[in-house]
Amino acid sequence: MSKVDLTSLEWCELIFKDRNKSYGAYKMRRDLGKRQTAALVIVTVVALAGFTLPRLIKLAMPKQKEEMVEVTQLSALEEPEVKEEIIKKVEPIAPPPALKSTIKFTAPVIKKDEEVNDDEELKSQDELTQTKVQISIADVKGNDELNGKDIADLQEVITKAPETEKEEPYTMVEQMPQFPGGPTELLKYIAKNLKYPVIAQENGIQGRVILRFVVSAKGYVEDVKVLRSLDPYCDKEAIRVVKSLPQWIPGKQNGRNVPVYYTCPIVFKLQ
Template identity: 85%
Template sequence: MSKIDLTSLEWCELIFKDRNKNYGAYKMRQELGKRQTVALIIVTVVALVGFTLPRLIRMAIPEQKEEMVEVTQISALEEPEVKEENIIKKVEPVAPPPALKSTIKFTTPVIKKDEEVQDEDMLKSQDELSETKVQISIADVKGNDELNGQDIADLQEVITQTPEKKQEPYTMVEQMPQFPGGQAELLKYIAKNLRYPTISQENGIQGKVILRFVVSAEGKVENVQVLRSLDPYCDKEAVRVVQSLPQWIPGKQNGRNVPVYYTCPIVFKLQ
């Protein structure tokens, strides 16, 4: 049996013998060989372009040299220890000296009886002054304003001290601060002096305001803060009552008085 070309017209005629050749399948079968040939050419061209295009692009673009970039990893280093003597301290500005007149120290002579004058108070001769080891000096001051300057005798030495750094309050100490009479007296004082704001009562507001304040080393109530708010009017009244507290027994740490934080709830409750 001879081989039959499935794309040939003879095969197409054999298939459609005694059939309707006006049907579209007959025409498609006739053009099958042409379509396959065109498809093969298109695939071949696309493949050639796909393989040759990168090479053509590399040939068209000049070759560039690769630059090597060195990346150095920087590790976190511990800060060097700085000695206290190497720390540059801020120099406080010094006030300029006051305007002074030129003066010479002079001691006003006092007339006494001979028997009241002691040997060391008697006027010494030049020879005695040369032989003694006692140094005698005269306070000469060269002034800088003879007309409006101030006499040095009228000046008083003013010693200024650097203000001490305020100690940070403690949260817990060995001996906590205490209201005189204890916790019961504190609650009694608050209940007696607290005034429920009328506008808060009318709005039906009730609850708790939590305050924090500092009992200083002297036992004074300072720095009152609202930790949990209830109502602006209730908050204000709670702060007012706490600020009016009398002096406390201060807290102690290592046997000395220290400032301590103290937390106090203030309750507003409708009857």
């Protein structure tokens, strides 16, 4: 038995042979093949569009790049490191040397006789020879006229206060320094202020920059260093943001504020 094509015109003529072809059923049967073909084409086009349109839109739109910042706190050690207090010995200050009595030399000024006091009159050579008081650069009441030194023979010594030795930062203390609001606020601050370098985005650079800095005894961020580098531009941006951090709550050891090291990994990630 041969296969019959129900959509063919011959089959339609066979069915409606000797019948009224002006009836609507004849026309519907005749156009059935065209309608089925059109429906199949429409369904195929819609299906292809549904699968390919999202991909085309994604390719047409610029790639969105997001940055993720991760901040982790310095891991705690098993036992806190306790530094020994260094007691500095204060060297005794040497007493000043013995001096002779002197009168400050004053350049002569021409005045009228009535304007000159007896105390201001110039002494004669005999008076200067007989007196034990010397003319020098300052008025000094001496304490040893025989063995003392003239103040003019002494060089002026300007003593500066010794610079306070900077305390070495601690690695771990009883109370670690804290960012105001805690680690969550620190994360928000860095995420808000960190700017992904454009050149790093264009080159597809992503990864982690590990920084170490010191929270001083007054709570300020100091001595920011890169422990693990990612890219010069990313390193520079991470350092900039960390240096802009506001004042912290300083760490404490034995009840006093001390400088403490703090490690902060920052992640640059494209998505």
